[in-house]
Amino acid sequence: MAVATSLDSLVRQKLRAWPQHPPGLADYGMGASGAWLRGRPGPPEELDDPYLKLPGSNRMRSLPDGLWLCFGGTERDSFVDVFAIEACGSFANLLDKRSRFAPSMHSLLAVCPTRWLLGQVAPNNNMPRWRHTGLLRTAPAEPLILPVRDIRVMYALRPRHYEAFVSNQVPHAHEFFAPVTAIIGPEGWQHPTLRAFIARTSPRANFWEFAGATAA
Helix, strand or coil: CCCCCCHHHHHHHHHCCCCCCCCCCCCCCCCCCCEEEEEECCCCCCCCCCEEECCCCCCCEECCCEEEEEEEECCCCEEEEEEEEEEECCHHHHHHHHHHCCCCCCCCEEEECHHHHHCEEECCEEEEHHHHHCCCCCCCCCCEEEEEEEEEEEEEECHHHHHHHHCCCCCCCCEEEEECHHHHCCCHHHCHHHHHHHHCCCHHHHCCCCCCCCCC
């Protein structure tokens, strides 16, 4: 395994070991009854990973360090709910990445490249991703571009930046903050506290009957 040379690359290296759903969200989703797939980071040999963009733009792309897509709806009325992770090595980096997901009146689109859709779900799962989405009847010949219905972003900060941020700032409703050690620790995605934290990002956590994290 290559040695990580930056915080971003270290986090991406760790996230490649995470499952196809965000740990803690498999049972609760994002308020949707859909199919989860990890879009980023993909295997090192795959170059066509999904990304986020504004409608009409072919340059302004958001490439989160971690990106999970929950495909929902029907073939005629489809959408994705998004869970993203951004590693931030400095306050300037945090401000830049927060601005990409700031609340606005603009729509956000998730683009799933054709080659990514034709690839298999995981090394131990030969099902093609397009079939796993439940939205396509046949193998696609072009990218699948879907509106983002809901998005939750987890920002992973250096411990000293995390302490400074939580003492002075108020997050937006879609934002969640954690020290980066929660991601790169030895237990990885199986850490119970991390899984419970991510479970709280589900919109269902806003409802009375939300039961909390499970063993997902």
